[in-house]
Amino acid sequence: MDILIVGVGGQGTLLASRVLGKYALDKGYDVKLSEVHGMAQRGGSVMTYVRIGEKIASPLIDEGCADFILAFEKLEALRYAHYLKKGGEILYSTQEIMPMPVVTGAAEYPQGIENRLHGTGIDALSLALKAGNSKAANSVMLGALCKKLNFDREVFEAALIASIPQKTIEMNKEAFELGFAAV
Amino acid sequence: MKKLLLGDFAVARGAWEAGVKVAAAYPGTPSTEITEELARYNEVYSEWSPNEKVALEVGIGASIRGARTIVSMKHVGLNVACDPLFTASYTGVNGGLVIAVADDPSVFSSQNEQDTRLTAVSAQVPVLEPSDSQEAKDFAMLAFEMSEKYDTPVILRVTTRVAHSQSLVELGERREEAVKAYEKNIAKYVMMPANARVKHVVVEERMKKMSDDANTLPINRIEAGSKELGIICSGGVYQYVKEALPEASVLKLGMVYPLPYDMIAKFAASVKRCVVAEELAPHLENLIKAHGIQVEGKNLFPLCGEFSANLIREKILGEKKEAVPASVPARPPVLCAGCPHRGVFYTLSKLKLNVLGDIGCYTLGAVPPLGSMDAVVCMGASIGMAIGFDKADPDSHKKTVAVIGDSTFIHSGITGLVDAVYNKAKITVIILDNRTTGMTGHQNHPATGKTIKNEPTYELNLEDVCRAVGVKDVVTVNPGNLSETEQAVKNALANEDVSVIIAKKPCVLLTKKLYNGFHVNENCKKCKACLKLGCPAIVNGKDGITIDVSLCTECGLCQSVCKFNAIEGEAK
Numbered sequence: 001m002d003i004l005i006v007g008v009g010g011q012g013t014l015l016a017s018r019v020l021g022k023y024a025l026d027k028g029y030d031v032k033l034s035e036v037h038g039m040a041q042r043g044g045s046v047m048t049y050v051r052i053g054e055k056i057a058s059p060l061i062d063e064g065c066a067d068f069i070l071a072f073e074k075l076e077a078l079r080y081a082h083y084l085k086k087g088g089e090i091l092y093s094t095q096e097i098m099p100m101p102v103v104t105g106a107a108e109y110p111q112g113i114e115n116r117l118h119g120t121g122i123d124a125l126s127l128a129l130k131a132g133n134s135k136a137a138n139s140v141m142l143g144a145l146c147k148k149l150n151f152d153r154e155v156f157e158a159a160l161i162a163s164i165p166q167k168t169i170e171m172n173k174e175a176f177e178l179g180f181a182a183v
Numbered sequence: 184m185k186k187l188l189l190g191d192f193a194v195a196r197g198a199w200e201a202g203v204k205v206a207a208a209y210p211g212t213p214s215t216e217i218t219e220e221l222a223r224y225n226e227v228y229s230e231w232s233p234n235e236k237v238a239l240e241v242g243i244g245a246s247i248r249g250a251r252t253i254v255s256m257k258h259v260g261l262n263v264a265c266d267p268l269f270t271a272s273y274t275g276v277n278g279g280l281v282i283a284v285a286d287d288p289s290v291f292s293s294q295n296e297q298d299t300r301l302t303a304v305s306a307q308v309p310v311l312e313p314s315d316s317q318e319a320k321d322f323a324m325l326a327f328e329m330s331e332k333y334d335t336p337v338i339l340r341v342t343t344r345v346a347h348s349q350s351l352v353e354l355g356e357r358r359e360e361a362v363k364a365y366e367k368n369i370a371k372y373v374m375m376p377a378n379a380r381v382k383h384v385v386v387e388e389r390m391k392k393m394s395d396d397a398n399t400l401p402i403n404r405i406e407a408g409s410k411e412l413g414i415i416c417s418g419g420v421y422q423y424v425k426e427a428l429p430e431a432s433v434l435k436l437g438m439v440y441p442l443p444y445d446m447i448a449k450f451a452a453s454v455k456r457c458v459v460a461e462e463l464a465p466h467l468e469n470l471i472k473a474h475g476i477q478v479e480g481k482n483l484f485p486l487c488g489e490f491s492a493n494l495i496r497e498k499i500l501g502e503k504k505e506a507v508p509a510s511v512p513a514r515p516p517v518l519c520a521g522c523p524h525r526g527v528f529y530t531l532s533k534l535k536l537n538v539l540g541d542i543g544c545y546t547l548g549a550v551p552p553l554g555s556m557d558a559v560v561c562m563g564a565s566i567g568m569a570i571g572f573d574k575a576d577p578d579s580h581k582k583t584v585a586v587i588g589d590s591t592f593i594h595s596g597i598t599g600l601v602d603a604v605y606n607k608a609k610i611t612v613i614i615l616d617n618r619t620t621g622m623t624g625h626q627n628h629p630a631t632g633k634t635i636k637n638e639p640t641y642e643l644n645l646e647d648v649c650r651a652v653g654v655k656d657v658v659t660v661n662p663g664n665l666s667e668t669e670q671a672v673k674n675a676l677a678n679e680d681v682s683v684i685i686a687k688k689p690c691v692l693l694t695k696k697l698y699n700g701f702h703v704n705e706n707c708k709k710c711k712a713c714l715k716l717g718c719p720a721i722v723n724g725k726d727g728i729t730i731d732v733s734l735c736t737e738c739g740l741c742q743s744v745c746k747f748n749a750i751e752g753e754a755k
Contacts, residue, residue: 009516010734021187021349031187032315033349036291037212037624042547043719044516058426059315059348059419062493063506075511082506097731098722099514103714104552105723107512116509125733133697134733 007072012138022159034059090119136175143179191216193316197323202360204250207238210623211257212292213346214285235260246280249363273382275334279327288489298463394441402437413454427495520720521736523688526662541565543588563595580609590620604653611675662686700732701752
């Protein structure tokens, strides 16, 4: 299972990949994750690779090879949609974050992205705010992913809880539940 | 027990298990986490050094005194450490000395894409290159053994995809290595000409011996497969080759310098077609060809950027996956919402100044709409370049500033400032003091007053440093206060001498607060003044100007540029 996680630097793609990594490990699989730190995290477009299976060689997922894409932002979903293999599916947040070329007027945020994606969009930001704070959006997405991929919810949620600060557990659990119920 | 570990963490674990006693580094993506992890182990003395040269010198001293020592840096950091490196190759070691160097193919977070293997050839230092986290740990341990066996520093080279990928690692116990006895040995450790001449011969003999021994070194191995195709590879590329060409014969080199030429000749003769697959420079290819062995390599593969399994398939098998990306607006990295540097760059942009920049988050001041950066080269270069501007054009100081971060200033900006005063340059230096090493993920440095283990220590006072080297005009401003910042810059530009402005405000990411975010009210006239800040939280959408509450950190800078009181919220 090759899962690409994409979003805007700072949205928590690293946390999501680590939760998936822990889940795969707890389930007894081989797993490789690949991340990019530093400059790329400062509000730029970011991608993290998660590969789960019996024996994994490359930590990267190539274009046209991903089974699933988890996208934290709609434009980023479209940017990386070509990484999906035939029949692959994308789960994306309908949140729009304007890239700087759009802010400055050098480009326009594409319209009708929903119609160009094969997958499901959820309003993770609203659900996160409902759970307590916009920062919980990645837990909303992980809840939805857990349902979509038929993961073992108990083990997956435990992996999430083990990866976040103690004081945010309740908020993230609620966010997870809202995401789980949204798809 | 198996654990999922980042490659960098695995390097640290390997060093720890090998009994490392001393670790020194300057942060640099993608190497930073090696030393951050080592700092968690009580058995290891670890430090953030002011720069890589000092880090390696600390390492050389610890090694001569008998401790197993690791020094870590990114590829461009090794340039800074080259002076000690080239002669440490001559002195050799007492306790094992391993230099972990992280290269960055595809330039994810660097200023160039140089290949550390070439530096190692110049320095005559051996290089091990792991392909995943397990090997990162195993090779780190082996590197200490080889360092002591062959009396040489050993470079452990990782690339971004090994350093920042996580894979499973079998953990072991620490083997305590006593600090070795120290014996004074002038011929070995004092590199004056008479001794260096002798030692150069020893170095060349050592490398020849290592090359011969490499033929039976277990981390260099042949994985026999098809006789039609053989691939010579190492590091992360090995994983792409295994993914793309499971049938091929593979010669996997764990040590990429010096090379096992007998093994390579045997392998090349055993296959119809022999190809070297390596990222960046044709390092292996050139050495192998110079040895009279025929291989293919860069006639197929690019010199720039990282590889992938798809690229291997395409270049070797001619199979190209048709995956067409959608045409969408780029999303370059930007200064974070609430970044304390924004106030400075907004001011510099407004005053239309030439800005000689430096290495750090603030390099992003180059991104439109701020666009206020004219040149960025290497750590500390901003101040030297400003002196150069002044000497080439005596009027340039009226419209030119150097900007440099607090950590970068300590790394290699201080010497530039000494030069400016000594040689009577008329320059303005703005030290962007965000109280941390930001870009690499918030490491302490001498001016934070905390060690790598967060223990309190002497807090270097940047104002005092500037005055001590002879700068008379030193002021500290809050970059969140635009009028104060602008006035300070204007004053400095008018000064016919060296001026230093310290723009002091902590990195917004240091405070892990949750924010509600500001709101735009009906007073907004859509004048777009706020958009000139280049703040990612300010959105110019279909419904006019709005603020993305998921990004806003309530810094208040937009309120100070809004003439219509259209932005609601209480600045933090």
